[in-house]
Amino acid sequence: MxxxxxxxxxxxxxxxxxxxxxxxxxxxxxxxxxxxxxxxxxxxxxxxxxxxxxxxxxxxxxxxxxxxxxxxxxxxxxxxxxxxxxxxxxxxxVPSARAAQLTMNRDAIRDLAANELGLVTSKYRYAKNLDEVRAAAAHTGFPCVIKPVMSSSGKGQSTVRDEDELEGAWDYACANMRGDRQRVIVEQFIDFDYEITLLTVRHAGGVTFCPPIGHRQERGDYQESWQPTPMSDSAIAKAQDMARKVVDDLGGFGLFGVEFFVRGEEVIFSELSPRPHDTGMVTLVSQNLTEFDLHARAVLGLPIPDRMLARPSASAVILADRDSDQLGYEGLADAMAQGADIRIFAKPTSRPYRRMGVALATGSDTDEARSKARDAAHRVHITYG
Ligand SMILES: Nc1ncnc2c1ncn2[C@@H]1O[C@H](COP(=O)(O)OP(=O)(O)OP(=O)(O)O)[C@@H](O)[C@H]1O
Ligand SMILES: NCC(=O)N[C@@H]1O[C@H](COP(=O)([O-])[O-])[C@@H](O)[C@H]1O
Ligand SMILES: [Mg+2]
The missing domain is CATH 3.40.50.20 (Rossmann fold)
Incomplete structure (x- = not known):
């Protein structure tokens, strides 16, 4: 062959x-x-x-x-x-049918992480009607975050400040949920100092961690990410320990994006993807082997280095603002003039907030890389025919 x-x-x-x-x-x-x-x-x-x-x-x-x-x-x-x-x-x-099954539903992976593996998570409860939502919010307190158990990229997610907002949040979750289970998770809102994705590779030779990726989200969707992000030794050790527990339990070979909230020295498990993570697109410029290379190697049973290094880098998303199937792109040269790089995904259609491309940059530190990537992303203009 x-x-x-x-x-x-x-x-x-x-x-x-x-x-x-x-x-x-x-x-x-x-x-x-x-x-x-x-x-x-x-x-x-x-x-x-x-x-x-x-x-x-x-x-x-x-x-x-x-x-x-x-x-x-x-x-x-x-x-x-x-x-x-x-x-x-x-x-x-890849990595296993069980991993795909458990991570497709927020309740399945949350129950595994919190109850079976004993990882630290936010307080949470599930609900399948408005009465249960009210009871769940009474358990978590306000503010809380309501998400459909089946959704991703922030779809159907809202942060609720008081009782009066619960009905709107429930309706919004129901209108935007995927699949046939009318069920939400109500989570205590974590006022974190920062949040990270820990790319974790489970491979034939063991488990390898990439340096932590910091990111900023809006509407539950990622806007920019940077790597490495500073963490205390004890916080990184806690995150790695939890990530190892969960990937070992899910089994199989591949790269996982394990998400945590960090508040002081407290590290709170949020969720994970048993596959490359959107915030990990920064590895397209930060690492010798990108998250995609690592996933491919792990899947094919090829060796993965014990330690991964990252040079200070950042990514910033390029979003559409309307529906169209007559797309064009302008400003790439301008975006690249300061040394940033651009990826255009060439999606055939756009809709408001759809991610159409990403700007990537390196710098002497991640602050410089972030400002270069953000600036480059702003210089790319989508034309809508
Ligand atoms: N309990 C919480 N407290 C504070 N912020 C939260 C909480 N839950 C979610 N968020 C914020 O919303 C973002 C998206 O949440 P989450 O990762 O659960 O959604 P998602 O739809 O699975 O996203 P994706 O599929 O893109 O990873 C988080 O990265 C975080 O910024
Ligand atoms: N957070 C998950 C994520 O980023 N997934 C990525 O977005 C695509 C769907 O985009 P679309 O909604 O624009 O078709 C998915 O196919 C995957 O590449
Ligand atoms: Mg997430």
Whole structure:
């Protein structure tokens, strides 16, 4: 065979696009899947399949047609029962069908982290109607954060300051939840000093951590990230210990993005992605091996260094502000003039707040890198035809 491995990629957004590049550099044949055609990763892959990955039967048909060595989820909205079945029949799901299943639902991963593994989390309770939301908020206190148990990138999420806002937040969560379970998590709002993503690679040779990535979110969605971010030795040790516990429990090989809130010396586990993380796009310039390279290596059973280093770097997102299918981009040269780099994801359509690209920069420290990346992101103008 001409290729080192066949990979079925489930989800073809910007993270998948970079993963395709990394996997293909290692000689893999990649079939990119998503619910819409010309998705960012499809444009670079060897083959594509356009279907809803929530459709278990279609998922099975596609897996049987391509007979991949590895099935690599790139999004959360996947019929994970189908992944479990395929795994039991001998397919390899990355990092494991169990990891995909538990992280698709906030309640499943939260119960594992808080109850079974004993990790420190915010106070929380679940609710499936407005009365239960009120009871849950009485338990957590105000402010609290309400999120659908099935959602990502902040969809359906709101921070609630008092009783009167609960109904609006419940309606908003219901209107924006994915899947068929009308259920939310109500979490105590953590007034953190900063939050991090700890990229954690579980591989044949053990577990390797990348230097912590700091990030800033708006509307529950990432706006900028930087690496490394300073942390005390004790805080980093706590985060690494919790990350190791959870990835060892989930099993399999791959890179995980483990999210924590840090308040003083207290480190609070939030959630994790069993795959490259959006805030980890900064590794496209900060690390010798990016998060996508590390995921590809771990998946293919190739060696991962024991220690990863990062030079001070930052990323800043380029967002659309309206719906369009006549997109163009201006200002790239201007954005790059101060030394920043730009990635455009080439999504075929835009909608308000959709992430269309990212600016990347390095600097003598992360403050300088952040201001360069932000400045470059502002110089890119999307045209809407
Ligand atoms: N309990 C909380 N206290 C304070 N801030 C919170 C809390 N929960 C979430 N946030 C803020 O909202 C952001 C998004 O939350 P979370 O990571 O749970 O959502 P998500 O939809 O899964 O996002 P993604 O899929 O992009 O990781 C967090 O990074 C944090 O900034
Ligand atoms: N926080 C998760 C995340 O960043 N996922 C990334 O966004 C894409 C969906 O983007 P879209 O909504 O613009 O299609 C996903 O395919 C993945 O690459
Ligand atoms: Mg998150």
């Amino acid at each position: 001409a290729h080192t491995a066949r990979i079925l990629l489930l989800g073809s957004g910007e993270l998948g696009r970079e993963f395709v590049i990394s996997a293909k550099r290692l000689g893999a044949y990649v079939i990119a899947c998503d619910a819409y055609d010309d998705a960012p990763a499809m444009q670079l892959a060897d083959a594509r399949e356009v279907f809803s990955m929530l459709d278990g039967e279609r998922l099975r048909e596609v897996a049987e047609k391509h007979r991949p060595d590895y099935i690599v989820p790139e999004i959360e909205a996947i019929r994970t029962e189908a992944l479990a079945e395929l795994e039991s029949e001998g397919f390899t799901v």
